[in-house]
Amino acid sequence: MSATLAPLPFSTPSLTPEEIANRFVRLRQRPVAMEVQNLGKRFQTPQSASGKGGEAVALNNVNFQVYRREIMTVIGPSGCGKSTLVRILAGLEQASSGRVLVDGKPVDGPGPDRGMVFQAYTLFPWLTVLKNVMFGLSMQGIGHDEARSQALQWIEMVGLERFAENYPHQLSGGMKQRVAIARALAAKPRILLMDEPFGALDPQTRAQMQSYLLQIWQNVNITIVFITHDLDEAVLLADRVCVLGAADESHPGGHLKTIMDVHLPYPHDVDVLKDPRFLEIRRQLDELVHPRRPLALDRLPIVKMTQRGDEVG
Template identity: 60%
Template sequence: MSEPLPDYRDQSPAVAARFAKIKERPVVLEIDRLGRQFPGEHGPVVALHDISFKVHRREFVCVIGPSGCGKSTLIRIIAGLDEPTSGRMLVDGKETSGPCPERGMVFQGYTLFPWLTVKKNVMFGLKMQGMDGGQADREARQWIDLVGLTRFADTYPAQLSGGMKQRTAIARALAANPRVLLMDEPFGALDAQTRAQMQSHLLEIWRNVDVTILFITHDLDEAIFLADRILVLKAHPGEVQEVIEVPVPRPRNLSQLNSPEFLATRRRLEELIHPRVDAHAHEHLPIIRLTQVGDDVE
């Protein structure tokens, strides 16, 4: 019998000190009573209701929640690709709306420009800001080196693997020098192995770059592995259910996946996201037995 898990709120002194330090940093992104309604057949459907949170500079925040909780709507609103129906959003204390390079975005579907090489993709945002070709070229090379694609600078996206495409997309978003990097399930389309490598890689990049990350995922382990804080949403309507300060110390590595703090956090997330499985007992599928008696697999 293994020893019982600690409480997910218990923090070691080192972790507690780290959180204290984070809270001293200025707030980069503030979401203030944000709401979003969609018109529906039977009156408006509330996708997001009264969402408020703050993200400090160089903090890594994950947003997690059951499907349909409005995670993607939330990040699209923050990126300026969707309009909120109420509430406001502040970046560095200034109210803002609409798409802007200060809020960079990495999409699940890569969205690289297929007609541009890796380097030209990374240069895109710099060119949009009016930087001249030579300087944009030099800066782009730095970002490409940072994500480890030096050899592929002149390759078209179609020739890259999924992981490399997403690294290019991260370099492209970072090159525009965003205050907040928004990531909408960026590793969702990758296979498990590539995904784990990309997570470590992302932490590595984050450690070396002055950027604040808001990361959406539905993978509990991914959220715990990456985040300082996890924002747990609930569905119908989408609301903040709990904000968890992840007690797993940094730097993170894969061996922490079985540490007591990690497992404690994971259990709490499971409670929040999959509450009381037996409540759904009536949803059992009406399965008819189609095999012979005695021919059991279990």
């Protein structure tokens, strides 16, 4: 944990493709922070009027590894089970098959080794910003004064020291989410799980939060699994992007399509959005996430209902 963030060093676009590729070799040599083995999740669907309830497959045999201190983003079309996946990783839901290992130990229920930031902020409204950030520390039995001084450092790191005594309802969405990140990090998790954390923010705040997150990540010993449905966000933040697919002819449920290394100059910052390599990676990802469909399938069966001569173009 450090005090206020130093401005990011500019990313180094001069890196050769070999140098960038070497980084992924080094990344794979790091210890595995989290391992997902043959993970499956089935839901009982409610009994319908016509017959007995069936079974829906949310996740089907997912396998991947997350290395220490990487950011892995998880992306996929709606219904691919990415939220289910992160909830299983957090231990908030039970897998139907397979298991999740953190530092080699199987996950059994939620625990402070896996912090989580939710889309819906979930700050405790009756606690001030300071007390919210202290919550995880006091759950671990850390004394009041020690918890307070640690919490203050985290609050300072997300730039909200002026708001330490404010209640959550007095903060904007972006500020709330910074408190949520500080609260999760203060409990010193091994892995930070983020479930579309910036999904409810306006685009400008969202870009700002992405930049904050990258800065925090560089200064804190933390491994991040980040769920998103935004392609730009997935590429901008990630070392590697985990692409999930929705159920199709060959797969009964959400499944792992591929894990893509993001070959971009590092450390990433928002400037990378204009890099042609970024656009190329984004295009590839788009094709994976949204496979091309015949245009005819997207045509609406609309009868013309305006007057002739009133064309819009």
